[in-house]
Amino acid sequence: MFAELKEKGERARRAARRLATLDTATKDNALKAIAETIMEREPEILSANDHDIDAGQEAGLSEALLDRLLLTVHRLEGIANDVLAVAALPDPVGETFEARMLPNGLRIGKRRVPVGVIGVIYESRPNVTVDISALCLKSGNAAILRGGKEAVHTNRALAAAVAEGCEKSGVPQGAIQLIKSPDRALVKDMLTANQYIDMIIPRGGAGLHKFALENATIPVITGGIGICHIYVDRDADPEKVTPIVHNAKVQRPTVCNALDTLLIHRDVAEALLPQIADDLARAGVELRCEPRALSILVGHPAVRSAGPDDFDTEFLSLVLAVKVVDSLDEALDHIYRHGTQHSDAIVTENYSHAMRFVDEVDSAAVYVNASTRFTDGGQFGLGAEVAISTQRLHARGPMGLKELTTYKWVIFGEGQVRG
């Protein structure tokens, strides 16, 4: 194991033990101090970011990657404000739930406690450094962060601000640590450092998630990948169809809850597909259609034939796969076979179809008559979001502060023994 990981792992463990019982006021004061320190250190952080941007340009990073990497005064203020927003959220730690008295007089309940040490492996966005630090701190977890090499200077500057905010406020040393080594082999070590890390959160593309899943012995929160479907039922309200499809595809096409596949019932395809296609074409969306959809839309701008992988692709761009189906059953089957259990929606006024859809589609978020774009911690009322899980255990869908906790059973007795 890398010496840096061992050293930081041991510090994180020690910190986690103390963080678990740290009072809310101390944690909130630390979050406020972090926000202040970030703004105080603005020139230094932006200059570190300039450094990364220059290096990125030299290395030929795409405009999209450079934009994700870029910090501005405005973006930095946004980051600081997000930390203050986390300070304002309720502390999940210490809540007792499912408490009751057993017949033998034992008072038993589950008490919410931090997970322990969270390992976060992420790519270019430097805001993750601060976001995750704030969420881990508020939920009483220590964190070991491993950012992408493109953002190394920015991440160090931000992590230094986080550390200073913590230190000012009585948060144990080692609560939030950034890995310095740029060696990629360290990531593999992190994924098997069970003695130091309790949960791994990968934040990045499909490749990173796959790598983490295949190599980790620590539980991994997989997520952030979504092939999202909307099924327009025979009994859809035509007024609702285009706005929902438009919003799901166009409002922010680069994110995981954006629409990838439109399924439409054959009885309404001829009436509705052209107007959907017109609307999407105006927004610059390319439609990749299977033969029946293509035959309806032939001659429309930006329509082409679907390729073999188009129904198994998360586009993250203004591209939409389109298929005409014969029935709700065919739609359910298609989603079962091609979905990623992220976010899927039906548009229908038919009560039984709506109920079957929510019963039978087993995705993290299943919608009736609404855009898939709502799958988000903020939109769901969690206040903040650490990831969107598409795995099945521990947490599904948007994960907020509560999902960074676990529980212990606490039992108060007066001498009870088992008979």
Place this chain on the structure above:
Amino acid sequence: MFAELKEKGERARRAARRLATLDTATKDNALKAIAETIMEREPEILSANDHDIDAGQEAGLSEALLDRLLLTVHRLEGIANDVLAVAALPDPVGETFEARMLPNGLRIGKRRVPVGVIGVIYESRPNVTVDISALCLKSGNAAILRGGKEAVHTNRALAAAVAEGCEKSGVPQGAIQLIKSPDRALVKDMLTANQYIDMIIPRGGAGLHKFALENATIPVITGGIGICHIYVDRDADPEKVTPIVHNAKVQRPTVCNALDTLLIHRDVAEALLPQIADDLARAGVELRCEPRALSILVGHPAVRSAGPDDFDTEFLSLVLAVKVVDSLDEALDHIYRHGTQHSDAIVTENYSHAMRFVDEVDSAAVYVNASTRFTDGGQFGLGAEVAISTQRLHARGPMGLKELTTYKWVIFGEGQVRG
């Protein structure tokens, strides 16, 4: 991948899709049919068990292992009754919780759904075949079972009874399947069959858990290993001490929630240790003492000096490690360093010490003035238990039906789009 695993994996996936929406009455009828079939097939099951017992004796299995393997009419009735008890429990699937209306009118809630396909890898006890089948079926999960080679004939006979009960009752084929191949390499394949299995439950010794943890890419429920502590505080009620220690150590020493280490405050050690030792000696317990405890107990029967590993050992037998500590802090530190986060208890009348203990000991179950033996699904009121988790994610401590489920977010809208 083994052909048998691939074939059974595909069948399990198909079954799981249908099981997820199977109504409670059908599941309960299947459980009743399984219990009936087990009793009808009693001669055949017991004869299969004879076969395994004979083979076990020839192979030189220990008396303890042979006893775990042995079925009798009485034990088989117990197994059938446990199935009926599961039928009587509430169905966890379909419950909606944390439901609310968002400001934009979206009605959002979490709906409890099965995990999917559960892979269970277990050792000699054949009752696990039926127990796990019943719990998986009731919670709407498919199961792929891999039992130990010692119980191969018994497991096949029991699995045939389970399959017949399922078939009679309209449960989809492939809901519960037993792996036939005795090849150990198949276990490793099971642990990485992410396309077919959603959760792995190892039931057996520390070696099996370690193997599963190190080799699985599927989430593993680790558990069943407990180095359990009782700390007798300076302010313990002397009347409560011996009964609690006796019960925790003696009532069933072979299980994971039995006591392994007694920590006692120096101010009460001289007064209390001799009476504890007398009581335990009468029950046949051997005490392995560190020097200070040894100096108090010198000359007592069945007392010896602790070896270097005795405070890091799950004894699963009538052996207890004993240590005198200077303070609550030393006890907390000892538990932090040597514990396995299973079950730990304090005996005290001191309110602040009790509160510090439950705050600072981070185990699946933390007790004040009660025996650690209560950490059990039945005792905690869960009705049944599939495992006792000592990991931190998804579930901690006793796992019942609810812990075999996950949730999906269900969102009902009237055309809402994200702004």
